[in-house]
Each structure stands twice: as C-alpha cells, then as structure tokens.
Amino acid sequence: MWLGLVFCCTIALVAGVRSPHVDYIEELIRNQGSGNRISNNINEDATLDLPELVRKYNYPFEEHFVTTEDGYILGLHRIPHGRDSNNRPGNKPVVFLMHGLLSSSADFIVMGPGSGLGYILAEEGYDVWMGNARGNYYSRRNVRLNPDSILSNAFWEFSWDEIGDMDLPASIDYVLQRTGHSALHYVGFSQGTTTFFVMGSLRPEYNRKIISMHAMAPIAFMGNNSSPLLQALAPHARRIEEMAARRGIAEFMPKMPIFTTIGKEFCVDGAPTQPLCSDAMFFIAGQSGEGQHNATMLPVILGHYPAGVALRQIAHYGQSIASGEFKRYDHGPVTNRRRYGTATPPRYNLSKISAPVYLHYSETDPLGDIKDVERLFTELGNLAGRIRVPMRVFSHVDFIWGVDAKTLVYNDIIRAMRSRRRQN
Numbered sequence: 001m002w003l004g005l006v007f008c009c010t011i012a013l014v015a016g017v018r019s020p021h022v023d024y025i026e027e028l029i030r031n032q033g034s035g036n037r038i039s040n041n042i043n044e045d046a047t048l049d050l051p052e053l054v055r056k057y058n059y060p061f062e063e064h065f066v067t068t069e070d071g072y073i074l075g076l077h078r079i080p081h082g083r084d085s086n087n088r089p090g091n092k093p094v095v096f097l098m099h100g101l102l103s104s105s106a107d108f109i110v111m112g113p114g115s116g117l118g119y120i121l122a123e124e125g126y127d128v129w130m131g132n133a134r135g136n137y138y139s140r141r142n143v144r145l146n147p148d149s150i151l152s153n154a155f156w157e158f159s160w161d162e163i164g165d166m167d168l169p170a171s172i173d174y175v176l177q178r179t180g181h182s183a184l185h186y187v188g189f190s191q192g193t194t195t196f197f198v199m200g201s202l203r204p205e206y207n208r209k210i211i212s213m214h215a216m217a218p219i220a221f222m223g224n225n226s227s228p229l230l231q232a233l234a235p236h237a238r239r240i241e242e243m244a245a246r247r248g249i250a251e252f253m254p255k256m257p258i259f260t261t262i263g264k265e266f267c268v269d270g271a272p273t274q275p276l277c278s279d280a281m282f283f284i285a286g287q288s289g290e291g292q293h294n295a296t297m298l299p300v301i302l303g304h305y306p307a308g309v310a311l312r313q314i315a316h317y318g319q320s321i322a323s324g325e326f327k328r329y330d331h332g333p334v335t336n337r338r339r340y341g342t343a344t345p346p347r348y349n350l351s352k353i354s355a356p357v358y359l360h361y362s363e364t365d366p367l368g369d370i371k372d373v374e375r376l377f378t379e380l381g382n383l384a385g386r387i388r389v390p391m392r393v394f395s396h397v398d399f400i401w402g403v404d405a406k407t408l409v410y411n412d413i414i415r416a417m418r419s420r421r422r423q424n
C-alpha cells in the first residue's frame, strides 16, 4: 500500500542514512558498460507493456475490453492456454485473477513463466483471464468521463466499492459469455480479495457464478493493522481525500516512466544502490521470507508498478482501519443518507457470500493482520478452507513476488481448484 510514494521517500531516506557512497556513480557507469545478458533481458521486460511481455515468452495473449454499467472501459487480459504442444485451446475450465492496490494484471505476469500465477495456471490447463480495475493503466477510460479533465474529478470518484459492485460483475459476465461457461474459479490478491467480498455481499446473485474463490493475503477487516503510519493517517482519510480533491488531485500514483528509470538505473543487478531498493520494499510490505526476495527482478517490478488508483480507494482502506469494520465508503452523513438511506455507511454482509472461499494468509503480513483474518473466517458465509503459508515470515508481496510462491501458495490453490471441478 502507498507503494510508490513511500518507495521514493524511503529510497531517499535510506540513501541519506546509509549509503553516501562517493564513488557510486562511477561504479554505475562501469556496470552499464558490462552488457550483462540477464540485466539486458530484465531491463527489456521492465519497458514492455503486458501484451508484448507475455508474447515475448511465446504465450498466447488476448486483450479484451468490457464497458461497465457506469461507462468505464476495462482491459481484460487472457492467456487462453499454455505453450506445451499438448496444451491446446479447447473447452478448458476458466479462472479469473484479480490484482491488488496500485497494481494491474501485472501481479500475475511480471515474475515470468514458471513463477507468475497467470503462466502457471495456463500450463495447468486453465483458460486464464485477468481483470484490471477502473482507473489503472489498462482501464483508464470511460465513455463519457475524462480521467485527465482539469475541470472535474468525476472520473476518479470511486473506491474499491465500485470496483466490487460494478467492475467485477461486468468482467465476470463478459468472460462467461465469451467462453460459454456458467461459472469460473476466482483468485484474488489483496485488494482483489476485498473487491470479491464487496461483490459477494452487494451482488449475492454472483456467488452462483463462482466455482471456488481463493483469497491470497485477504483484506476485509483492518482494525488490527499495526502500521503506525497508517494508524496515524486513517482517522483523517476522508478529509485528506477531500483536501486533495479541492486541489484537483484525485488520481494517485499512475504509471510513470520515472519508476521504470529508477528501476533500471538504481535497482538492477550490479547497481550499488540495489539494496536500498530492497529495503524500501521491505519497509512498505514487510520483511520478505527467507530467500523469497529476488532483487534481480526489481527493475521489472518497478517497470509495471505503480499502475494508478483513485485516492478514494486508499481513503476507503483508511476508513476500514479507523472503524475496525468492513463497511461501504463513508461520504459523510448527507451523501450517505442519499446513497444508502442511513447517516452511517452500512456494513458489507459477509454471510451473504455463499461461494466457497479459501483464505491463504501469512502470520507476518503487516497489511493483513492475523487477528483481522481470523475475524473474516468467522463471518464468511461459506468458508471452505483456511491455509496459513507454511513459512513464518512471509510478507504481503511474497504472495506474488516470492521466489517460492508456487510451492508455498499456488500449488495449494491448484489442488483446491481441481477438487472443485464442476460440469457446465
């Protein structure tokens, strides 16, 4: 969370504190001349957009667009099958993957074939579809509203409530219609789990379209979040958002070339600043499990993150931390009464989620505190399984970027999906 901003500040901070190397620019120049083959490949992956990146590794890739009921045009990414010669298109089970905050379908792609969940599921025989929430790099369009308007923030007036209430239903209906299936498997990471819980409680008819749901690093309740920074900001979330909105700031951390440049120059193998990049990541997302952080991949990660959100998505998480409840966005009493019929926002009713949900969580995830995940167990309508990652220290982002995410998390998801096969 807060990934981009804190990342930069932390690099600056840690650099000032720890590493005032005078000769570092010299060394940087020396390294650049070396033409290291892996670094060249990594830096290329950092600059390619997802469609080109997936095709570079000889996987089939399709980009589709779906329009929501309120006019947002969302990019859907598909890897319809694997690249093995015996893994051909056909009537395959469908899986839909949904990304985390500040992110995109890159969550399931950037780590590459054999590591990224999108590729792994394609090789396992699934027809893989990846969503992109409104406002991110691949979904920054609306039939009426202009994301870059200087006169109005109307495009950006949404939180993850709207993503769960409208983007997921539109995307899922599109996928089912295209594939001729009546139901699919869903895998979400972080905000991709929050938005599922929103959909399952506000649009309970969608539970029938879900064969099984797998929540990696689930986020619903946040009252036990222990980050001092987030705790301090949380009570002021809406005020901060409103102040920013008055200054015309409603989008946060869009995809910016500067991050790609920072990654390629300062975080690449051989750059003496690379450890600072790693430290910045640990500061934000928690210490990675032993051997889970692959610093070589930092430039690719920074080439694809952040991908942009509405400030209100972050403010809504702030409200979750401050209230300790999983509730709809608090617009203030007047607007709340108009929108919800009550002065305070209603809770999402988790018992309405009748789709079978598997929770994959870590004991040491600083964003998804274990006490909050335990409360989620007790309130979900149909808890099918809760699986703690069998490694004590495992950070939020290790679920997608961890070296052993496949053996520690994905294999369990695949096993559970197999056990839930459904005829059409």
Ligand SMILES: *[C@@H]1O[C@H](CO)[C@@H](O)[C@H](O)[C@H]1NC(C)=O
Binding pocket: 222, 223, 224, 323, 324, 325, 371, 372, 374, 375
């Ligand atoms: C922390 O989690 C516990 C257990 O689920 C819950 O009872 C308590 O209300 C939470 N604390 C806050 C501040 O939300």
Ligand SMILES: *[C@@H]1O[C@H](CO)[C@@H](O)[C@H](O)[C@H]1NC(C)=O
Binding pocket: 038, 112, 294, 296, 297, 403
């Ligand atoms: C880290 O990433 C690089 C580049 O993709 C890869 O060659 C290497 O095997 C990875 N290291 C581990 C421990 O997986």
Ligand SMILES: *[C@@H]1O[C@H](CO)[C@@H](O)[C@H](O)[C@H]1NC(C)=O
Binding pocket: 349, 351, 352
């Ligand atoms: C939540 O949903 C369940 C199941 O539909 C229902 O029985 C219950 O009354 C609801 N709770 C609230 C507070 O609306």
